[in-house]
Amino acid sequence: MLRFIVCEDNKDFLSRLCNTINKVMMPYNFEYKISKFTDYNKEVEEIIKRKNEQKVYILDIELGDISGLEIASEIRENDLESINTIL
Numbered sequence: 001m002l003r004f005i006v007c008e009d010n011k012d013f014l015s016r017l018c019n020t021i022n023k024v025m026m027p028y029n030f031e032y033k034i035s036k037f038t039d040y041n042k043e044v045e046e047i048i049k050r051k052n053e054q055k056v057y058i059l060d061i062e063l064g065d066i067s068g069l070e071i072a073s074e075i076r077e078n079d080l081e082s083i084n085t086i087l
Contacts, residue, residue: 002032003053007071008060009038017058040066048078055082 059068
């Protein structure tokens with residue numbers, strides 16, 4: 001299963017990103033899950049540390065008290081096999 005982790009504090013943009021992911025994935029017979037977050041919290045931290053899972057991170061550059069760059073740095077320290085994109 002492929003897991004998309006979308007961190008975006010603008011709820012309208014978050015919704016559009018998730019709709020786009022669904023449209024892109026729809027034609028493929030591939031199991032996936034979208035995890036949506038409007039802030040960086042313990043659950044995101046646990047996902048980053050989880051092993052044996054294919055993950056794609058889509059991060060807002062400005063996410064409340066923490067930047068997408070800081071989250072990307074944590075991802076690089078803990079999850080080298082993932083893909084992350086900063087918007």
